[in-house]
Amino acid sequence: xxxxxxxxxxxxxxxxxxxxxxxxxxxxxxxxxxxxxxxxxxxxxxxxxxxxxxxxxxxxxxxxxxxxxxxxxxxxxxxxxxxxxxxxxxxxxxxxxxxxxxxxxxxxxxxxxxxxxxxxxxxxxxxxxxxxxxxxxxxxxxxxxxxxxxxxxxxxxxxxxxxxxxxxxxxxxxxxxxxxxxxxxxxxxxxxxxxxxxxxxxxxxxxxxxxxxxxxxxxxxxxxxxxxxxxxxxxxxxxxxxxxxxxxxxxxxxxxxxxxxxxxxxxxxxxxxxxxxxxxxxxxxxxxxxxxxxxxxxxxxxxxxxxxxxxxxxxxxxxxxxxxxxxxxxxxxxxxxxxxxxxxxxxxxxxxxxxxxxxxxxxxxxxxxxxxxxxxxxxxxxxxxxxxxxxxxxxxxxxxxxxxxxxxxxxxxxxxxxxxxxxxxxxxxxxxxxx
Amino acid sequence: xxxxxxxxxxxxxxxxxxxxxxxxxxxxxxxxxxxxxxxxxxxxxxxxxxxxxxxxxxxxxxxxxxxxxxxxxxxxxxxxxxxxxxxxxxxxxxxxxxxxxxxxx
Numbered sequence: 001x002x003x004x005x006x007x008x009x010x011x012x013x014x015x016x017x018x019x020x021x022x023x024x025x026x027x028x029x030x031x032x033x034x035x036x037x038x039x040x041x042x043x044x045x046x047x048x049x050x051x052x053x054x055x056x057x058x059x060x061x062x063x064x065x066x067x068x069x070x071x072x073x074x075x076x077x078x079x080x081x082x083x084x085x086x087x088x089x090x091x092x093x094x095x096x097x098x099x100x101x102x103x104x105x106x107x108x109x110x111x112x113x114x115x116x117x118x119x120x121x122x123x124x125x126x127x128x129x130x131x132x133x134x135x136x137x138x139x140x141x142x143x144x145x146x147x148x149x150x151x152x153x154x155x156x157x158x159x160x161x162x163x164x165x166x167x168x169x170x171x172x173x174x175x176x177x178x179x180x181x182x183x184x185x186x187x188x189x190x191x192x193x194x195x196x197x198x199x200x201x202x203x204x205x206x207x208x209x210x211x212x213x214x215x216x217x218x219x220x221x222x223x224x225x226x227x228x229x230x231x232x233x234x235x236x237x238x239x240x241x242x243x244x245x246x247x248x249x250x251x252x253x254x255x256x257x258x259x260x261x262x263x264x265x266x267x268x269x270x271x272x273x274x275x276x277x278x279x280x281x282x283x284x285x286x287x288x289x290x291x292x293x294x295x296x297x298x299x300x301x302x303x304x305x306x307x308x309x310x311x312x313x314x315x316x317x318x319x320x321x322x323x324x325x326x327x328x329x330x331x332x333x334x335x336x337x338x339x340x341x342x343x344x345x346x347x348x349x350x351x352x353x354x355x356x357x358x359x360x361x362x363x364x365x366x367x368x369x370x371x372x373x374x375x376x377x378x379x380x381x382x383x384x385x386x387x388x389x390x391x392x393x394x395x396x397x398x399x400x401x402x403x404x405x406x407x408x409x410x411x412x413x414x415x416x417x418x419x420x421x422x423x424x425x426x427x428x429x430x431x432x433x434x435x
Numbered sequence: 436x437x438x439x440x441x442x443x444x445x446x447x448x449x450x451x452x453x454x455x456x457x458x459x460x461x462x463x464x465x466x467x468x469x470x471x472x473x474x475x476x477x478x479x480x481x482x483x484x485x486x487x488x489x490x491x492x493x494x495x496x497x498x499x500x501x502x503x504x505x506x507x508x509x510x511x512x513x514x515x516x517x518x519x520x521x522x523x524x525x526x527x528x529x530x531x532x533x534x535x536x537x538x539x540x
Contacts, residue, residue: 123502166500166501166502167500230522232501232522234512234513234516250501250512250513250515250516251516251520251522265502281503281506281507282502282503282506310537
């Protein structure tokens with residue numbers, strides 16, 4: 001008999017998991033007592049457009065073309081993996097079945113949730129009202145990033161406000177990178193002194209982790225970008241003439257703008273909310289942060305942005321989780337204990353403009369620290385260099401050709417490397433550090 | 436970490452005034468802390484929020500964020516800010532005697 005693994009979502013996590021599982025199971029069968037099983041893998045997604053999401057940051061500045069960062073999802077899956085293009089209606093974990101929007105039912109032995117997040121635009125009053133995609137934009141999807149390119153090109157001066165409505169968001173550094181790139185972009189156009197850039201965040205600093213928050217905070221300072229902290233956006237209000245508007249905080253504070261770039265609230269996928277016992281209040285899937293097994297049922301696993309795992313929602317996290325997840329699924333199907341554990345490893349390049357970037361590397365227990373990655377000789381950590389910028393640009397090739405196909409990338413593994421980092425004598429436990 | 440006295444009982448709190456041991460909390464302490472924070476009277480709505488926060492903390496190990504409070508406590512985010520003007524998640528967590536909500540990373 002064949003065992004079936006159904007993977008919901010054909011993005012970073014779903015694709016690399018499918019390909020890694022396929023590489024394993026095309027050479028191995030599952031031995032289950034007297035029986036021997038082959039494994040089939042099915043990936044479900046509602047569309048066939050795989051967006052290289054780190055590229056969205058560059059589109060508004062004309063540094064990436066929209067068509068360069070989109071490829072068909074199906075083409076990223078190895079031959080032998082079935083791709084089903086259909087919205088998901090719900091998961092019925094009691095019956096081990098996924099029900100698709102067209103009524104088709106997919107029974108599974110193991111389910112992987114990799115459907116990422118959904119932008120919850122409706123949760124902020126006035127966000128998609130008058131001015132939306134004219135004076136108020138987001139670059140967190142392809143349509144928004146593309147529309148913003150035109151608006152930035154037409155912008156001749158005034159108040160540019162970059163606002164994070166609430167955490168969690170994908171890639172928590174991206175809004176800061178947007179500020180840095182905007183500073184560079186307007187400098188390059190010779191109108192920087194006519195543009196006031198403000199970053200309004202619900203956090204109490206520039207970033208979530210103390211050492212990195214201090215480093216990034218001083219970069220904002222150096223670049224003349226204003227920082228407004230603990231700002232919880234309640235409403236977006238446009239002036240009567242529609243030329244400008246303001247963000248109004250729940251505490252009554254106001255941040256006026258001529259152009260607003262808003263990172264909206266994030267939720268898990270809608271079908272999670274329709275699936276009994278699968279998600280939390282925000283449709284994220286409660287997941288064991290070490291084994292990546294969900295609390296819904298033992299044969300349901302999750303990775304990436306879709307989970308409630310306490311680390312950044314980022315492609316690198318998904319990548320590192322994928323290695324652990326695949327090992328644990330193989331163990332689960334072989335009736336073995338799940339002993340592969342994820343340490344919370346995250347790694348990201350932070351574009352700082354003027355062809356430079358920072359690199360940060362951290363996990364559940366160790367916050368981003370200075371030093372080098374992946375060892376004493378390597379890319380500088382928490383320091384602006386051209387080398388890190390080139391690393392960021394090169395990563396797009398690595399993404400399509402090594403990460404998604406599920407090949408191991410030399411020097412970049414699931415466990416966070418400690419060598420090369422300037423570790424304090426006793427590393428404080430920053431696990432669950434408050435924001 | 437330091438020791439402070441609420442409603443006549445010494446309690447250990449962190450540098451931001453959050454309880455180290457949520458079990459040391461009593462309703463009388465909440466009333467006293469609220470008064471210090473400028474809330475003259477804890478209304479039924481205040482108590483709905485405080486009780487919800489404690490329930491969430493004991494079930495999930497962390498207090499809820501404002502957004503989860505707004506969705507699940509039965510009090511809207513706008514009203515939450517009227518009830519706890521200094522920021523509902525932090526202020527209500529402190530008055531409810533639970534650690535500062537971890538929020539998101």
